[in-house]
Amino acid sequence: MKINNYLVAVLMVATLFFGCKKDEETAPNGKMGITENSLTGKVNAKTELYAVSNDGRGFQHEWKLDGKVVSTAYNFTFTPTTSGTYIIEYKGYNGAGSFEHTYTINVPVPVIGVTPTSSKFISKIFEYAPAPGQHINNASLGSPEQAQKLVGSINNMVSLGGFGGYIVFGFDHSVVNQNGADLAIYGNPFGPPYAFAEPGIVMVSQDKNGNGLPDDEWFELAGSEYEKTTTIKNYEITYINPKAAANVAWTDNQGNSGVVNNSEKRINFYPLFASNQDKITFKGTLLPSTLNTSGIVTNAAFDWGYTDSYSTGDDYKTKLYNSFDIAWAVDGAGKKVSLSTIDFVKVYTAQNVNAGILGEISTDVKGATDLNIK
Structure with missing residues (x-):
């Protein structure tokens, strides 16, 4: 009995040992x-x-x-x-x-390549959102229908109204960042001796999500005034609809207030096609005033990097457009970014200036071309 019990115990230990090895x-x-x-x-x-x-x-x-x-x-x-x-x-x-x-x-960012049938002109207007101004609600200068006439042409014109008013457009292809200027934007500035510029800032964007819409990050093309202390970044202004042919009141985030002067009281200067008919807010980079009211009223151009500006650095006198290099792009923090291509362009009025009898400074856009397509 003792021997048998010993054998049983040994067998049980062996079974447990080999069973664990097998299932380990x-x-x-x-x-x-x-x-x-x-x-x-x-x-x-x-x-x-x-x-x-x-x-x-x-x-x-x-x-x-x-x-x-x-x-x-x-x-x-x-x-x-x-x-x-x-x-x-x-x-x-x-x-x-x-x-x-x-x-x-x-x-990689989706790219729409250039083909033999690609056009150098604007192919689509995505948004026209002007600020209040003397030409807004005017069918031939300040209406959504007029903005659409910039497609395929540099001979029509639309006003963007006061500071912040903008237009967004694109081409039928991605614009390539090559050496030198890539974009030409046409405006309506006057040169000396009666210089009158209405400078607009240009921003660009890539179609990073591939949906064909300008809903991705925007980058400013930093012009000659970008780094100067007289330029205000992250400026914000709100216009109030008077709902009548009257002055349009505004306030900004710098503690200032004023009006878009509507002394003639012809029409309401507030955009009647804006989605918000009570008030509208714009944000961006504010350029300093270049207005001179001693004698004939003038508004001087900046050196380079802005549209609707009779810039010597652009040689506007010869070219009859302002030129822009995609390599000037900076992000919201002012850091340079490298963009191999862009798909969308935004132009907005960059001064908040009342030019007296000449009205508010409001950037005019007559069209744009891809300078890489001859």
Whole structure:
């Protein structure tokens, strides 16, 4: 009986030992379906990533996109909605160990290439949102219908009203950032001796999300006044609709107030097609006044980098347009950015000036061209 009990005990220990050895968990034996580390994707296009087992044994999965867990399945479908550089980290694991893989996926900005039929002129007006002004609500100078006439032409004209009023347009292709000036924008300035400029700031944007709409980040093309202390960044002004042919009151974020003078009281200067018929606010970079009222009223041009400005640095006298280099682009913090192409252009009135009998300073736009297309 004692011997038998001893044998039974030995058998039980052996069974437990070999059973544990047989069932002991080992680290996952797997690999990635795509083994490269660096990949190139496309906006709104799928990239299928997955892990497979080399020995048929399953294990757990974790996918992280830019540090955030996005899947615990064996696969992950990556569909970027905007351009950029993305980091995707995979981990396959069980209680005994893990294996990992990191992908760096570069998604370039979508580019619409130039073809033999591409036009150098504006192909689409996306938005016309003028500030109050003497020409606003005038069918031939300050209406949405007039703004549409800038398509395919440099011979029509639209007013942007006072500070902040803007127009957004694009071409039938992406404008390439090449050496030197890339864009020409036509205005209506006068040169010496009766110089009268109505300077507008130009901004550009890329269609990073590929939806064909100007809803991505905007970058200012920094002109000659950008770094000067007389220029006010992050300026904001609000105009109040008088709902009559009367002066249009305004206040700004610098503690100032005033009116857009409507002494003739012909029509309401507040844009009657604006979505908000009570008040409207504009933000941007405010350029200093260059108004001179001693004698004949003049408003001097800046050296370069602004539209509707008879600039010597632009040689406006010869070219009859203001030229712009995409390489001048800066972000909201004033940091230079490198843009290989742009898809949208925004022009807005950049001075808040009452020119007396000549009315408010309001940038005029007659059209634009891609200087890279001859």
